[in-house]
Amino acid sequence: MFTPVPPASAGASGTPTAGAATPGSAGTASSSVAGTQSTASPPGAPAAAAPGSTPATVKPATTSVAAATVPPPAIAPVPAPPPAAAAAKVPPADPVAVPAKGGALAPGANTTAVATPGPATPVLNSGGVSWRWPASGKVVGTFVAGDQTRQGVDIAGSDGASVVAAADGSVVYSGNGLLGYGELIIVKHSTSFLSAYGHNRKRLVKEGDTVKAGQAIAEMGGSNRQMLHFEIRRNGKPVNPLEYLPAK
Numbered sequence: 001m002f003t004p005v006p007p008a009s010a011g012a013s014g015t016p017t018a019g020a021a022t023p024g025s026a027g028t029a030s031s032s033v034a035g036t037q038s039t040a041s042p043p044g045a046p047a048a049a050a051p052g053s054t055p056a057t058v059k060p061a062t063t064s065v066a067a068a069t070v071p072p073p074a075i076a077p078v079p080a081p082p083p084a085a086a087a088a089k090v091p092p093a094d095p096v097a098v099p100a101k102g103g104a105l106a107p108g109a110n111t112t113a114v115a116t117p118g119p120a121t122p123v124l125n126s127g128g129v130s131w132r133w134p135a136s137g138k139v140v141g142t143f144v145a146g147d148q149t150r151q152g153v154d155i156a157g158s159d160g161a162s163v164v165a166a167a168d169g170s171v172v173y174s175g176n177g178l179l180g181y182g183e184l185i186i187v188k189h190s191t192s193f194l195s196a197y198g199h200n201r202k203r204l205v206k207e208g209d210t211v212k213a214g215q216a217i218a219e220m221g222g223s224n225r226q227m228l229h230f231e232i233r234r235n236g237k238p239v240n241p242l243e244y245l246p247a248k
Contacts, residue, residue: 122246122247122248123213123246124244124245124246124247126243126244127190127192127193127234127244128190128192128193129167129189129190129193129244130167130168130213131166131167131232131244131245131246132164132166132167132213132214132245132246133155133166133245133246133248134155134163134164134165134166134195134197134228134230135155135157135161135162135163135164135220135228135230136157136161137155137156137157137161137227137228138155138156139153139154139155139156139242140154140155140156140227141153141154141227141229142242143238143239143240143241143242145238145240149180151231151238152196152229152230152231152232152238152241153229153230153231153241153242154227154228154229154230155227155228155230156226156227157220157221157226157227157228158220158221158226159201159219159220159221159226160201160219160220160221161219161220161221161226162216162218162219162220163185163197163200163216163217163218163219163220163228164213164214164215164216164217165187165195165211165212165213165214165215165217166187166195166213166230166232166245167187167189167193167195167213168189168211168212168213169187169188169189169190169194169195169210169211170187170188170208170209170210170211171185171186171187171188171205171206171207171208171209171210171211171217172186172187172188172194172207173185173186173207174186174203174205174206174207174209175203180198181196181198181199181229182198182199182200182222182223183198183199183200183201183202183203183218183222183223184196184197184198184200185197185200185203185205185217185218187211187217192234192235193232193233193234194232194233195230195231195232195233196229196230196231196232196233197217197218197228197229197230198223198228198229198230198231199220199222199223199225199227199228199229200218200219200220200221200222200228201218201219201220201221201222202218202219202222203217203218204216204217204218204219205217205218232244
């Protein structure tokens with residue numbers, strides 16, 4: 001008669017230890033025929049580990065039937081996010097045409113036409129833009145259509161006199177790369193209008209700046225002359241500034 005081998009018991013580390021055979025029992029005979037005959041284990045006992053392998057950790061059983069049959073807690077469904085508001089379609093900006101050296105004065109990038117200056121300043125709303133004089137001096141040179149040397153007006157002044165923006169807008173050019181204009185500033189007022197301020201002694205704004213009507217953007221006195229050369233361009237073509245500026 002064989003004495004059954006007791007089930008493996010878990011050690012302190014959680015790894016089961018092999019049960020020991022009863023001295024003098026027939027279990028010794030079972031071990032002598034290892035490889036040819038397996039020893040039966042009692043029902044419910046864990047399978048013996050193969051020689052040389054690491055015994056598997058036995059997962060603890062559920063302590064009660066109630067715990068095993070309790071359904072998991074219900075999870076409330078996550079509400080779907082509200083549909084995002086459709087983004088307003090913004091038309092692509094027009095490319096900035098920076099004046100090339102020796103080339104003709106080119107239109108700049110588009111900006112938004114903005115508010116009218118205060119009532120104390122003489123203004124004239126024309127073409128959707130409220131215009132004011134960029135300098136306070138006397139007009140000493142007038143516009144002549146078709147004459148490349150008279151595409152605007154010349155306004156007399158003195159060295160260091162303020163040159164101001166003729167309307168709200170955005171600076172699209174500030175430099176001296178265009179021959180015949182000296183230190184030049186170009187301001188874009190709307191998709192159609194821009195203004196140019198040439199022969200300055202000093203430029204006070206840079207490209208990308210937003211300016212308000214009446215804001216100082218330069219100092220007069222460059223190119224060895226005490227005057228401002230002022231132009232207005234509509235859709236890239238020069239127009240007579242006196243048709244847009246308020247009467248003095």
